[in-house]
Amino acid sequence: MGTNSQSTTVMATEGDVPAPAQFSDDTAVCIVSVKGLKENWQRWSSEHQEYQKNNPFSHDTRPSVVVPQRGQDDYGRPLQGSMTEQRGKDAHTHISKEVQELCEVIRSIGEPRHKDLDASSSNGKAITVEFGKLFEHYVTISNKLVGILLRARKQRLVDFEGEMLWQGQDNHVVITLL
Template identity: 85%
Template sequence: METGDGVSAPAQFSDNTAECIVSVKGLKENWQKWSDEHQEYQKHNPFSHDTRPNVVVPQKGQDDYGRPLQGSMTEQRGKDAHTHISKEVQELCEVIRNIGEPRDGDGGGSDGKVITVEFGKLFEHYVTISNKLVGVLLRARKQRLVNFEGEMLWQGKDDHVVITLLQ
């Protein structure tokens, strides 16, 4: 570092050098720690190219087959996604309750009435809320909250398909 008269200040320069050495040393230690952790993780990863015999490959039918490791970030993202879609399904059911019409049905309500709405009407109301209406409807049907004819609903073609709120 230079002072105002153009002379270097050696004491400050050596302090900066010491700081650089500490920083590089810290970077090296952090990199080595990450590398060691990654190598250990790869030992247990059945999809790595590691050919060690102690790698256990999950088999179909096992409880943990097709599931992320407990406590992993992948597991947390899955839980967060499940919570988010559950909220969207509940919101969809509320929209159907609000815009649907009560009709006589076979079950559903305690008084023998169910709430129904045509897909076209639901699409027009729900499109401002979410652009994933059909996916949320399929999820709600899988959870037995709604029912409708057909495997998939298409805007325009299926506007008159009746969607029944089951719960």
């Protein structure tokens, strides 16, 4: 009665695998053929060599893949159908949802104010909120408020003074929902 389990490896030659010897219940038997190990290693080696031929950071690169040059439409973009392209699309969708959520929060906590006469709005009213108030309400939703505000301003959904907003010093900056 042993409490320690024992592991035994039986190596076989290139021929058939012999029948394992009888062992007690607490002994594990693992039968490995040398031929199988060699074939697995060869397969992995061949796959790795093919991968390295297409790897631009490898010293074993071959110019078999046409790389887009600066000025072409697909320059700086991932390959069509690749996992990188899919991750980029997923990230774009996620950020778009966060920008929409930000606009809804501004709409719900903001106050309607009259715009100046040069405003492009037809009714002359806009919804505004101070950054400090928005930060207090939005902090439980996301920790990326300033980045999402910058993205929303780039998409011309909101407007505010300055390039960057800092909590504390910019609490009274007015954010306008366009």
